[in-house]
Amino acid sequence: MIPDQAMETDILITNIQLPGRLGETPLVKDCSIAIKGEQIVRIGPADEFSSVSGKKIINGQNRLAMPGLINCHCHGAMTLFRGLADDLQLGDWLNDHIFPAEAAHATPEMVYWCTKLAAAEMILSGTTTVADGYFHEQEAARAFSDAGMRAVAAQGVIGFPAPGVVDPADNISAAGAFIDQQQADGPLVEPAVFAHSPYTCDPETLQAAKALAREKGVSLFIHLAESRSEPEMIIGMQGESPVRHLDALGILDPDTVCIHCVWVDDADLDILAASGAGVVVCPQSNLKLASGIAPLADMLARGISVGLGTDGAASNNSLDMFREMDLCAKVQKCRNLDPVAVPASRILEMATSGGAAVLGREADLGSLEPGKKADIILIDVDVPHLQPMHGVDLLVYGAGKAEVRTVLINGQLVMEERKLLRFDLAETMQRVRALAEVVYRSNHSGAS
Ligand SMILES: [Zn+2]
Structure with a gap:
């Protein structure tokens, strides 16, 4: 029994529905959530809130409260290249279009405004935390911070000249400077290192990137075993599979996050499981580039910590985690020819608490509990396609971004009834359109 003592909070969400326990009632009605500072301080039936007041009251009628979704892999700034080069092989797409465009x-300037556009798209579709990786990442961090969005921002490391790092010999020191700066900045953005892949970074660079991440106490993200050609290429260059290559270099540990892992065999999966490294699957991007379908059920069976990501808008082309969840569940059923291979509840977990675990944030993100950060989305369930609701699994198969009405991140309202509160969306879209105009003109200059 909660003691009945007066409690003043910053935000009190009333009349809200919460997900019920599996096998019991699908939704628990007439609940409240109290938020103080950055945290949830109380959550439960309304009758436990008779002595709780809030400086701001949010009426949650017809709304379901869920933990904010966690997008474990994105390149926010690549919204500029959305639709620029569709329907291509990964190698052609990267080498002939994306790398030259970057x-x-x-x-x-491009990274700031295009990342801000990505933040808008993600908040509007219920994502409250993103793991981002790009160049000029200090500008991405500033964009997420200005948008009020939580992010793990990882500075890119790649073995050739890159935006902001003209000489690849400087890429580790640039990442180190970014981490030092970011660790001194606000609470929303956590820095990290993003080594692009084993085929764009040589072994020395990969080891230096991991050594830097260890020294600074941050995560290392890396694209790994994405396309069919990658194992052939790495076996050709290094004599072993991409996973074994990273393992031999001493790079796999619980603070390393491996993105994609589509082309992995049983031995690779055993290595990943033993290392404690996290994995992020990005099914939409993998399907669009015809890279394949990651063996998610095999990963989960081995106890690998797996999150879900959209990847960048150039290869998806959406940053909507509801779309990603739906597709992920269905392609896994087809890959395994088994409709129970990875159930919807497991997918929802990957997009919330599982994603938090991949990012090392399971203690304070990914679920609605007292003491956790108040990263909360309010979903309108009073719509025909979400009625009746026999269980929250319906969110995976039936909900869309339009039903996300209100979003709180770190105890702050960042969207209320679909209006973004922290920045001017119209200005952001105008800035991105102006940048896209330059891309278009440079692609068509000299054409007859
Ligand atoms: Zn990626």
Whole structure:
């Protein structure tokens, strides 16, 4: 029994529905959530809140409260290249289109505004935390911070000249400087290192990137075993599979996050499981580039910590985690020819508490509990396609971004009834359109 003593809080969400326990009632009605500072301080039936007041009251009628979704892999700034080069092989897409476009257009200004557009898209579709990786990442961090969005921002490391790092010999020191600066900044953005892949970073660079991450106490993210050609390429260059290559270099540990892992065999999965490294699957991007379908059920069976990511808008082309969850559940059923391979409840977990675990944040993110950060989304369930609701699994198969009405991150309202409160969306879209105009003109200059 909660003691009945007066409690003043910053935000009190009333009349809200919460997910019920599996096998019991699907939704628990007439609940409240009290938020003080950055945290949830009380959550439960309304009759436990008779002595709780809030400086701001949010009426949650017809709304379901869920933990904010966690997008474990994105390149926010790549919204500029959304739709620029569709329907291509990964190698052609990267080498003939994306890398040249980034070399020409990925300026600090571009990273700031295009990441802000990504933040808008993600908040509007219920994502409250994103793991981002790009160049000029200090500008991405500033964009997430200005948008009020939580982020793990990882500075890119790659073995050739990159935006903001003209000489690859400087990429580790640039990442180190970014981490030092970011660790001194606000509470929303946590820095990290993003080594692009084993085929764009040589072994020395990979080891140096991991050594830096260890020295600074941050995570290392890396694209790994994404396309069918990657194992052939790495076996050709290094004599072993991409996973074994990283393992031999001493890079796999619980603070390393491996993205994709589509082309992995049983021995690779055993190595990943033993290392404690996290994995992020990005099914939409993998399907669009025809990279394949990650063996998610095999990963989960081994106890690997797995999160879900959209990847960047150039290869998806959406940053909507509801779309990602739906697709992830269904392609896994087809890959395994088994409809129970990875159930919807497991997918929802990957997009919330599982994602938090991959990012090392399970203690304070990923679920609605007292003491956790108040990263909360309010979903309108009073719509025909979400009625009746026999269980929250319906959110995976039936909900869309339009039903996300209100979003709180770190105890702050960042969207109320679909209006973004922290920045001017119209200005952001105008800035991105102006940048896209330059891309278009440079792609068509000299054409007859
Ligand atoms: Zn990626």
